[in-house]
Amino acid sequence: MVPKLKDPSLLKQNVCYVNGEWKPAKSGKTFKVNDPGTGELVGTSPEFNTDDTEAAIAAAAAALPSFRSKTGRERARMLRRWYDEMTANADDIATLITWENGKPIADARGEAAYAASFFEWFSEEAPRAYGDTIPATVPGNRVFTRREPVGVCGLITPWNFPAAMITRKVAPALAAGCTVVCKAPGETPFTALALAELAHRAGIPAGVVNIVTAMENTAEIGQLLTTSETIRKVSFTGSTAVGKLLMKQSADSLKKLSLELGGNAPFIVFDDADLDAAVAGAIASKFRSSGQTCVCANRIYVQSGIYDQFVEKFTDKVKGFKVGNGFDDSITHGPLIHDRAVSKVDQHVRDAEKKGGKITIGGQTLPDLGSNFFQPTVIRDMTPEMAIASEETFGPVAGLFPFETEDEVVKMANQADVGLAGYFFSRDLERVYRVAEALDVGMVGVNTGIISDPASPFGGVKHSGFGREGSRYGIEEYQVIKTITLGGMGKSLQA
Ligand SMILES: NC(=O)c1ccc[n+]([C@@H]2O[C@H](COP(=O)([O-])OP(=O)(O)OC[C@H]3O[C@@H](n4cnc5c(N)ncnc54)[C@H](O)[C@@H]3O)[C@@H](O)[C@H]2O)c1
Numbered sequence: 001m002v003p004k005l006k007d008p009s010l011l012k013q014n015v016c017y018v019n020g021e022w023k024p025a026k027s028g029k030t031f032k033v034n035d036p037g038t039g040e041l042v043g044t045s046p047e048f049n050t051d052d053t054e055a056a057i058a059a060a061a062a063a064l065p066s067f068r069s070k071t072g073r074e075r076a077r078m079l080r081r082w083y084d085e086m087t088a089n090a091d092d093i094a095t096l097i098t099w100e101n102g103k104p105i106a107d108a109r110g111e112a113a114y115a116a117s118f119f120e121w122f123s124e125e126a127p128r129a130y131g132d133t134i135p136a137t138v139p140g141n142r143v144f145t146r147r148e149p150v151g152v153c154g155l156i157t158p159w160n161f162p163a164a165m166i167t168r169k170v171a172p173a174l175a176a177g178c179t180v181v182c183k184a185p186g187e188t189p190f191t192a193l194a195l196a197e198l199a200h201r202a203g204i205p206a207g208v209v210n211i212v213t214a215m216e217n218t219a220e221i222g223q224l225l226t227t228s229e230t231i232r233k234v235s236f237t238g239s240t241a242v243g244k245l246l247m248k249q250s251a252d253s254l255k256k257l258s259l260e261l262g263g264n265a266p267f268i269v270f271d272d273a274d275l276d277a278a279v280a281g282a283i284a285s286k287f288r289s290s291g292q293t294c295v296c297a298n299r300i301y302v303q304s305g306i307y308d309q310f311v312e313k314f315t316d317k318v319k320g321f322k323v324g325n326g327f328d329d330s331i332t333h334g335p336l337i338h339d340r341a342v343s344k345v346d347q348h349v350r351d352a353e354k355k356g357g358k359i360t361i362g363g364q365t366l367p368d369l370g371s372n373f374f375q376p377t378v379i380r381d382m383t384p385e386m387a388i389a390s391e392e393t394f395g396p397v398a399g400l401f402p403f404e405t406e407d408e409v410v411k412m413a414n415q416a417d418v419g420l421a422g423y424f425f426s427r428d429l430e431r432v433y434r435v436a437e438a439l440d441v442g443m444v445g446v447n448t449g450i451i452s453d454p455a456s457p458f459g460g461v462k463h464s465g466f467g468r469e470g471s472r473y474g475i476e477e478y479q480v481i482k483t484i485t486l487g488g489m490g491k492s493l494q495a
């Protein structure tokens with residue numbers, strides 16, 4: 001099935017966006033992008049190599065002096081125009097997201113709005129890059145600071161939010177006055193390239209935003225972005241393993257880094273919770289994008305007094321899901337991104353089953369729908385020895401672990417080497433403070449399963465990385481503080 005775009009010129013095949021122009025790979029090589037729902041070809045995109053990417057870096061470097069010297073207000077207006085373009089073309093952006101990522105079209109519409117919201121948010125932050133006036137210790141000195149753009153940035157993003165993971169990086173970078181080279185994910189390049197077309201229409205100057213694509217050459221482009229002396233900052237969203245590699249590669253050029261890496265979110269339901277709200281929150285957190293978000297609940301801990309009731313209500317909700325092609329309006333959940341994702345999910349389910357977990361619903365692939373589908377699955381009687389207890393599944397499997405006490409569950413929650421999001425449901429105010437403060441994660445959702453908001457700082461601790469995106473802190477990742485000390489000041493006025 002070939003979905004229709006209202007504006008077909010948003011589908012850019014075989015060209016990347018470099019220095020304000022559409023360019024093929026110099027080698028002429030392309031790679032195929034397939035619809036994860038049907039397996040059919042969506043299109044082909046350029047296989048950029050280091051040579052092609054060097055040209056994008058050079059364009060970003062050439063554009064930097066003039067772009068950084070614009071006022072914050074001027075950059076704000078550009079971001080606002082990009083926001084307006086995205087809003088006007090939101091249906092097409094959503095279509096591209098569903099086509100290449102597979103998520104249900106309603107979710108894709110949600111993502112298009114979420115992605116655009118970062119342009120709106122950072123258009124409002126751009127004019128407010130305040131420095132400080134600092135009372136000096138040295139007599140006669142006057143000290144103040146400026147927030148300056150860090151320089152050319154290399155951005156590397158994943159396929160699970162083909163639009164939002166890009167805008168959450170590009171918007172603060174531009175607001176700060178940086179120029180960027182963004183390596184779009186090989187699985188979902190077309191949404192990224194459509195965003196570039198909208199940047200062009202919004203009048204973002206040539207060279208400020210460059211979008212390159214690659215599949216096979218991904219690692220060599222990563223190596224270039226992290227070792228180039230022209231690039232002063234790298235921001236990456238993806239797995240912890242790749243984040244660590246990029247950090248090692250960045251060491252020699254001492255880059256500023258932001259790493260938004262994997263999660264393994266605990267979701268705790270205490271006996272005193274509003275049970276129906278907790279079930280709804282866990283469903284929303286666990287099954288968003290079929291479990292393929294870094295903040296999805298991965299380990300659901302339920303206190304013993306309400307465990308059986310929770311399992312029953314939770315399983316009942318999952319019974320209401322309908323899995324299928326993302327363009328079918330009646331479905332609630334789409335495919336996984338590729339067959340490797342399906343086999344990881346399958347391994348986690350089989351491992352839990354072998355170690356005594358009981359499947360209350362699902363548990364199997366859905367070959368009749370295609371090779372990338374897995375049934376939304378619930379497993380009860382989970383134990384800490386099972387793989388799901390320590391590894392992110394990144395798929396539609398809810399493992400329900402029973403627990404007895406607050407101390408015990410907080411210890412289990414904090415045992416993970418990662419710490420991105422954590423959630424819990426409770427109506428006891430003292431416990432709310434105690435547990436929120438005790439969880440070793442970057443973000444805590446209390447009595448809610450959804451925490452994503454352009455106004456909220458997004459990021460992790462431990463092996464989930466560092467840096468914060470969105471919020472008033474997001475722009476700081478793309479700024480450096482310059483201190484200016486004026487000597488010989490403060491002489492008194494002559495009479
Ligand atoms: N913390 C967050 O905000 C966040 C958001 C989304 C996904 N994630 C994490 O990402 C993972 C899922 O995505 P994935 O499996 O595709 O991750 P991944 O790390 O394999 O890939 C992510 C991106 O990095 C690129 N990449 C891979 N190897 C690279 C290399 N050597 N050099 C440069 N780029 C490289 C990929 O092409 C892709 O675009 C999960 O662990 C998930 O938790 C984290």
Ligand SMILES: O=CCCC(=O)O
Pocket residue numbers: 160161292293294295452458
């Ligand atoms: O998967 C990572 C990002 C998810 C989000 O921003 O809510």
